[in-house]
Amino acid sequence: MKSLGSIRRSFAPWSDPAAKPYIVFENVTKRFGDFTAVNDLSLSIFEREFFALLGASGCGKSTLLRMLAGFDEPTSGRILLDGQDLRGIPPYKRPVNMMFQSYALFPHMTVENNIAFGLKQEGMAKSDIEKRVAEMLKLVKLEQFAKRKPHQLSGGQRQRVALARSVAKRPKVLLLDEPLGALDKKLREETQFELMDLQQELGLTFVVVTHDQEEAMTMADRIAILDKGEVMQVATPTEVYEAPASRFVAGFVGNVNMFEGKVASRDAGSARISGGNGLTIKTENAGDASAGSDVVFAIRPEKIKVSSKKPTDAEANVAEGEIYDIAYLGDMTVYHVRLADGQVVKASSLNAVRISEDPLSWNDRAWISFRPDAGVVLTR
Amino acid sequence: MTDTAIVASSATEYAGRSPLARASNAFVSRLVIIVPYLWLLFFFLVPFIIVFKISLSQTAIAMPPYMPVLGFGEGLSGFWGQLKQLSIDNYLWLTEDALYFNAYVSSVVIAGISTILTLLVGYPIAYGMARAPATLRPTLLMLVILPFWTSFLIRVYAWIGILKPEGLLNQFLLATGIIDQPLIILNTHTAIFIGIVYSYLPFMILPLYSALEKMDFSLIEAAQDLGCPPISAFWKITFPLSIPGVVAGCLLVFIPAVGEFVIPDLLGGSQTLMIGKTLWNEFFANRDWPVSSAVAVILLLLLVVPIMIFQHAQARAQEQGR
Numbered sequence: 001m002k003s004l005g006s007i008r009r010s011f012a013p014w015s016d017p018a019a020k021p022y023i024v025f026e027n028v029t030k031r032f033g034d035f036t037a038v039n040d041l042s043l044s045i046f047e048r049e050f051f052a053l054l055g056a057s058g059c060g061k062s063t064l065l066r067m068l069a070g071f072d073e074p075t076s077g078r079i080l081l082d083g084q085d086l087r088g089i090p091p092y093k094r095p096v097n098m099m100f101q102s103y104a105l106f107p108h109m110t111v112e113n114n115i116a117f118g119l120k121q122e123g124m125a126k127s128d129i130e131k132r133v134a135e136m137l138k139l140v141k142l143e144q145f146a147k148r149k150p151h152q153l154s155g156g157q158r159q160r161v162a163l164a165r166s167v168a169k170r171p172k173v174l175l176l177d178e179p180l181g182a183l184d185k186k187l188r189e190e191t192q193f194e195l196m197d198l199q200q201e202l203g204l205t206f207v208v209v210t211h212d213q214e215e216a217m218t219m220a221d222r223i224a225i226l227d228k229g230e231v232m233q234v235a236t237p238t239e240v241y242e243a244p245a246s247r248f249v250a251g252f253v254g255n256v257n258m259f260e261g262k263v264a265s266r267d268a269g270s271a272r273i274s275g276g277n278g279l280t281i282k283t284e285n286a287g288d289a290s291a292g293s294d295v296v297f298a299i300r301p302e303k304i305k306v307s308s309k310k311p312t313d314a315e316a317n318v319a320e321g322e323i324y325d326i327a328y329l330g331d332m333t334v335y336h337v338r339l340a341d342g343q344v345v346k347a348s349s350l351n352a353v354r355i356s357e358d359p360l361s362w363n364d365r366a367w368i369s370f371r372p373d374a375g376v377v378l379t380r
Numbered sequence: 381m382t383d384t385a386i387v388a389s390s391a392t393e394y395a396g397r398s399p400l401a402r403a404s405n406a407f408v409s410r411l412v413i414i415v416p417y418l419w420l421l422f423f424f425l426v427p428f429i430i431v432f433k434i435s436l437s438q439t440a441i442a443m444p445p446y447m448p449v450l451g452f453g454e455g456l457s458g459f460w461g462q463l464k465q466l467s468i469d470n471y472l473w474l475t476e477d478a479l480y481f482n483a484y485v486s487s488v489v490i491a492g493i494s495t496i497l498t499l500l501v502g503y504p505i506a507y508g509m510a511r512a513p514a515t516l517r518p519t520l521l522m523l524v525i526l527p528f529w530t531s532f533l534i535r536v537y538a539w540i541g542i543l544k545p546e547g548l549l550n551q552f553l554l555a556t557g558i559i560d561q562p563l564i565i566l567n568t569h570t571a572i573f574i575g576i577v578y579s580y581l582p583f584m585i586l587p588l589y590s591a592l593e594k595m596d597f598s599l600i601e602a603a604q605d606l607g608c609p610p611i612s613a614f615w616k617i618t619f620p621l622s623i624p625g626v627v628a629g630c631l632l633v634f635i636p637a638v639g640e641f642v643i644p645d646l647l648g649g650s651q652t653l654m655i656g657k658t659l660w661n662e663f664f665a666n667r668d669w670p671v672s673s674a675v676a677v678i679l680l681l682l683l684v685v686p687i688m689i690f691q692h693a694q695a696r697a698q699e700q701g702r
């Protein structure tokens with residue numbers, strides 16, 4: 001497992017200017033009647049990448065996947081796979097396979113016949129099919145279920161049959177439509193890691209559609225965040241979380257506190273933001289915000305410290321408030337601190353000690369503080 | 381009140397109410413089962429026994445036109461004597477005259493061909509309905525059922541007007557110059573096939589539609605995604621999954637078509653041999669109730685086999701929960 005992790009870390013073809021993208025969406029637009037599902041979208045995905053399309057329902061992520069599989073054709077624009085324009089190529093001739101959200105297992109066929117279905121279409125020799133099916137069954141640990149029909153399996157087992165069926169043909173690209181959507185939370189978490197291992201083992205390019213940000217963050221090399229048929233940001237999970245490109249992305253992925261304000265002064269990377277509430281925030285991540293412009297300062301709750309005494313750190317941004325609400329989650333506690341102007345700030349702190357000696361309580365006076373590098377300035 | 385008292389009182393309450401409720405529950409559930417059984421007893425089994433008894437009697441110029449007529453007018457020994465007069469002569473008679481055997485075979489053949497034709501016509505219609513936009517489907521279903529609003533007899537008569545040599549179809553074909561001699565369709569087997577296909581089409585379409593409509597369309601997409609062209613996907617996925625509908629539809633057409641009387645009589649003309657028509661002739665023209673009863677009993681036995689296949693298929697489909 002450790003070696004996989006190190007492979008994963010060193011894998012970053014998107015930052016290599018010489019690398020050639022494997023899948024390219026070029027100004028793709030898709031309209032259904034009056035409704036624009038995908039709007040002038042461009043996107044590049046690299047070979048062996050685990051790429052996630054993340055967005056709320058109706059953002060166009062499934063349409064992108066269906067266009068890649070060949071079930072829908074773009075209204076305009078091009079989709080290239082390994083340099084080949086996919087337009088006009090029917091689904092049954094594309095070198096991609098899809099794992100359906102409903103699994104779409106053939107109910108009248110046994111597990112092994114489901115897995116063998118695509119191989120038979122290829123006209124593979126019978127003995128080779130048997131070998132490949134056995135290999136696939138082993139891969140998803142369903143050897144003893146080969147003769148069962150789909151309705152005799154549990155949800156998790158069906159999911160694995162669907163997965164085995166879709167990778168059996170060794171497609172160039174595997175498309176996964178909400179692959180874990182129908183599983184319960186525990187099973188979902190386990191399966192996330194199984195999928196990642198499988199992708200490494202087979203060396204395939206995975207494009208996964210999901211609305212679950214945790215799922216995307218855990219599994220994907222890069223995430224494209226979509227909204228109303230447009231790409232909001234394409235970046236690694238860390239970048240998406242720590243350096244969101246816009247308010248939408250910051251708000252969509254994880255929890256965030258946002259302070260509205262004006263850039264009072266700036267030099268090099270740092271700036272001072274003065275909020276309408278009289279608060280001035282020093283930040284080192286000013287991005288391209290120009291002096292005098294209206295911006296938002298975004299900071300994640302876990303980057304904010306809450307204390308009952310005024311912090312002594314001179315560098316830190318400090319504000320006084322009152323504990324408004326406390327959510328104890330076991331592993332951490334989320335404090336809702338109301339500042340003087342009424343804005344409620346969320347701050348989470350890890351419960352590293354079993355029982356705190358100096359617990360904060362409702363309506364206590366409290367101080368929030370964060371370092372200048374803890375948040376980012378968003379201009380969009 | 382102490383705790384024990386509460387327990388005791390609730391216990392008596394429980395004991396007092398529950399058996400009664402349970403008994404009435406059992407009564408209701410038994411009643412629910414009894415009603416259809418009574419229905420079958422009075423309207424199927426009793427008439428069948430009467431017909432069966434008549435089939436074992438002999439014709440007589442009497443009222444009713446057969447003997448013996450069972451009754452207790454002459455006491456128990458008289459009844460016994462009457463029973464002794466029953467014989468299987470009529471059934472033997474059916475085997476002696478090739479007419480009956482030919483009529484049975486011809487009925488099964490005509491019904492079989494008609495069933496296949498109905499399937500060929502009905503499947504594309506049901507498929508089209510199942511793939512139609514969901515908002516349109518109730519209307520399409522309505523259109524399939526709509527002919528039932530008119531009398532079956534009138535609709536079959538209407539086909540005479542269409543098919544006869546100077547009928548609508550020939551007039552149209554002559555006027556458009558496709559043919560220069562009127563086609564002889566009426567009073568042929570073709571007319572019977574047209575009549576049966578037309579009359580029984582809804583019985584084929586409805587079960588097919590219900591089987592096809594339930595099918596998840598993403599299965600077809602999955603098949604195509606795995607490299608299967610659309611036509612091949614139809615035979616490998618759609619058709620196998622619609623087989624319960626095909627079986628139900630075929631039996632719903634085949635079973636009544638074997639005994640069909642009106643269509644061969646009105647459209648098939650005098651030379652058509654079908655068991656339903658033979659039965660009608662024996663009963664009304666010959667007034668030979670015992671022989672026509674024997675014909676009916678054999679017809680029933682002939683149909684029991686496909687009906688049992690149908691039941692078996694239904695039970696299996698239900699077991700699979702799809």
